[in-house]
Amino acid sequence: MRTVQSSEVAKRVIAKESLFILDVRNEGAFEDWKIEGEQVRHLNVPYFDLLDGIEEIEDQLPKDEEILVVCAKEGSSIMVAEILEEAGFPVGYLSGGMKAWSEYLEPVKIADLKSGGELYQFVRLGKGCLSYMVMSGGEAAIIDATRMTDVYLDFAAQRGVKITNVLDTHLHADHISGGRQIAIATGATYWLPPKDAEEAVFEYAALEGDTFIQIGDTKIDIQALYSPGHTIGSTSFIVDDSYLMTGDILFIDSIGRPDLAGLAEDWVGDLRESLYSRYKKLSEDLIVLPAHFMIIDELNEDGSVAEKLSVLYEKNHGLNIQDEKEFRELVTDNLPPQPNAYQEIRQMNMGKIEPDEETQREMEIGPNRCAVR
């Protein structure tokens, strides 16, 4: 039996390799959230139905391809993999289960910056979250960090850069921000839009429109652009005059939902103005880098999630609804279910509650659901 790490699964999903998964979680958990990929095939049979043997599913399993057994944490998948191995199937299990998959970040290089320095995207495949590191002149900024703060700290250490600024585009409702913890660990400045952080119980630097943050001595600018709609404070960044970080306002194949921090009705107008007016005034050559992807099709060949603004104005349905009433209906009616524990996550991101790590994991279970299509 092979122990398969999330990093290997991530690389195989990105490379669109064939992968057969036997998911032994119960049906509700599987339907809510699973490992997705273009060439990923699933069979979902709860482990408790396999305790007496696998005869009933044997003819549904491939014989010439490794079966990856997946469960919530790994215990059940090891047990089922042992049964399969005894029956002669080539088999592996996902180390750490869906918990590890949810926490894995794949770093993907987006670009060398014009004035030196590099831009990396951290793709959290299991949850659809995207975060960023801008490096220049020995310094680094991190944008929309996840709670897996060691990943960023190690990455910066390996490259010998000092993290000086940590930014969140908005107060997240779907995942726990690692921004504040990174700032505490490194002495970096933590920036938050004040309109989102009114109830925050910690010190932060107020991130408002037309703030410029310099990274390194080669003058990589991060220009803040107020773009409300997903939250009232949502702020976009233009990095190095070339990259537009849209947070949860604009995605590749969808747009942000306005209902997670208050009333959708109140913010739908802001969302429309950000998408149809504020962004429209920007250069169409900007590369859009969002804080999420919703479906695996939004990934490029190299695993990155990035597209030119002009292409999005052409292809993203949410940017092409001329009728205001129709737009209003799209973003307020028939919204997908809200992310798991989104209110608690908002509380945590304001520093109002401090649950232990195990509870934080439970809070983040499931897909992100920040978008509407």
Next chain:
Amino acid sequence: MSTTTFLDAKGLACPMPIVRAKKAMKDLQAGDILEIHTTDKGSVSDLTAWAASGNHEIKDQQQESDVFKFWIQKG
């Protein structure tokens, strides 16, 4: 008269609570109750799904601090 059998699965990680529950249930008669205590958070949804798939009925369910208690009637 139905009898109640007690199974202590506290401290056991997935999949053991269900493995033990399934084994204990085998020795019971239809209508008998299995009272099981667990501490693994995942056991809550798993016991519920397992009971449903085996046509057993969850008669009662409680949580006392970190301990989850289930009373499951054999179907």
